[in-house]
Amino acid sequence: MTDRTSAPAGWYPAPHAGNELRYWDGTEWTAPPPAVAAWPAPGGAAPGQPAGYPVSAPPVIRPLRGIAGATRILLIVGAVVSFLTVLVEAWGLVAVDGFTRGAAPLSDLELYDTLSAPISLASAGLMLATGICWVVWQYRAAVRVRAITPTATRRTPVWHVVSWLIPVIAWWFPFQNVKDLVVASRASLTRAILGTWWGLWIASTAFVSLSGRLSWNAETLADYPAVMSTSLLGELLSIAAVPLAIVILTRATDAMDPAGR
Template sequence: MVRVLASAVDVQRVVLIDRFLADMRSVPLSDLGTSDRLYSLSGLVETVAYYATAVMFLIWLFRARANAETLSPWPHRRARPWLIFGWFAPVVSLWFPKQIVDDIWTSSKPGAIQETGSLAAARRSGLVWAWWVTWWVTSFVTRGLSPFYANAKELPAIRDAALFGIAGNILTIGAAALAIAVVLTITRFQEDRLRAMAWPSPYTV
């Protein structure tokens, strides 16, 4: 929702700048000032929402990992501290977090371990792959290219920065949707497994 609202602010900003560049007299300077304030406010809200979401995801990740260790006897490839440090450590951040989620997925999915006998050799989820690739594409676009637009001063450059923001928001929304799908699927796997453990089949001898 925050990204959708931020995109609306960016679109309004682009339209306003286009009008101003076409005819300076058609846009009061006060409107440009209001647009600047809305843009700054939306950036602040996006930052707060990003870090709040990151904290909630890490809390879920720790709980999902604890449940996964209960559901499967096979050792996970990464120790628990990597659930946090894996996102920030140079180089290994390219694959450690995905390995962690892969192992949680395999440990949680009914019957997945029996297919391979180990977490390392398990078949990887297409959904997790889609989330991870989208996450890295989004990170590259929003973080890698943002310095080129962060200090835009001229109106054409500011307009391009707003268009860049819209593209980044679209990618972020896609990555977030896939992350939600991963979280909900793993949670459903674990709830089904834990429920089955608590209420064994009446046909079990």
């Protein structure tokens, strides 16, 4: 918000200072604190500053819209690659079945191998890039909401990143963290949207992981239809999760960074 004439005194992101955390005394913004970690002398706060005013540098509130836009683009491109993966896996199933029955040449299987390798690499690269952008956005969002209300999220901004990387914990901590951001920002999102998005993401991750394990253990041509089927299902679930992820990202960003609309 740029107009705080009716806002109570407190700490807010200051639009005129790049959304850096500043103190609003009810009529005007106070000067920024010096970048020296210290507290006021026992005699009290410095003139013109509220009691208990910290002089350590506050967290920098970084914009969300740029990283949110990049994440949206990567999500869409990733969905397109997932769709291509579905087509390739479906072709692989047909090729294996036809070759087994003697109705398709070996070249059909070779074409599947030729197509699946680059698409798998592209999918992995896009997932990594999208994941990096998503956690950067989530970290910035957590810093933003905790700067105003330190208890707005149950975990620190660092945990909003780390929780995606720890086995087992990654199955529910990230969902709780995103939910905290949505609730704190009062974004226009329902539990159904959040729950469906997370359920699709978890199911997609599980099927893709299962496909990888089946592929690693596959020894004969007869083992590959199961690999292809689980991969295909995982990609379909991933595609279904993308629109919901974009809705969550967009609405939460709009709620936390309204000045950029």
